[in-house]
Amino acid sequence: MNAPTPVERIVGPVIFLGAPGAGKGTQAKRIAERYGIPQISTGDILREHVSRGTALGRQAKEIMDRGELVSDKIVCDMVESRLSQADCDRGFILDGFPRTVEQAKWLDGVLAAKTFGGKHLPPIVIDFEVGYNQLLKRLTGRRTCPDCGKIFNVYSQPPRVPDTCDSCGAKLITRKDDTDEAIAVRLKSYEQQTKPLADYYRQQGRLRVVSGEQEADAVTKEVISAIEERSA
């Protein structure tokens, strides 16, 4: 089956906020496909710069090889150069950036200098809200195939045979960072980091809260209406 033709509208900047397990990735992929706009994550940009061996990529690799975190400056430079590419002309989805209020303010500056279809457009910020217990359940259900990397979830996407990879038949494992304790730490740190960011966008009247506990199709529908309300 061919992918449907993307809807060629001016979408503008869209930012997705949501804890690990909130379903951001799935929604970003759907929205990106629907409008034919890129889904941009800092992890992907970073990997791309490193594999292309750009100046930024070489700088970042050196830092990561030392086991340190890449600075805000490098991340922002990479995002800025990504947003200047032609495929971002009608809009884009930022997934996992900004992470801090400082980055959000920096991004506002970048967007103020950009136009979409001749217009300046502030970001639409979608916050995928999922309760703590639900997140915990989704994340602890994750099982990974150690051989081919395929990911399953015992609750939402179980393998056909319990504990066995559908693709290659290997025995599925729970990764170290998917254990209860590791997940609790991850969710706590996400909450602490993101709360001020959500507040920042709420104060500007840009935050749209969407319940991520609904079925994926219902979530997608709400995201689409948030986007199309603006561009109508």
Ligand SMILES: [Zn+2]
């Ligand atoms: Zn496998």
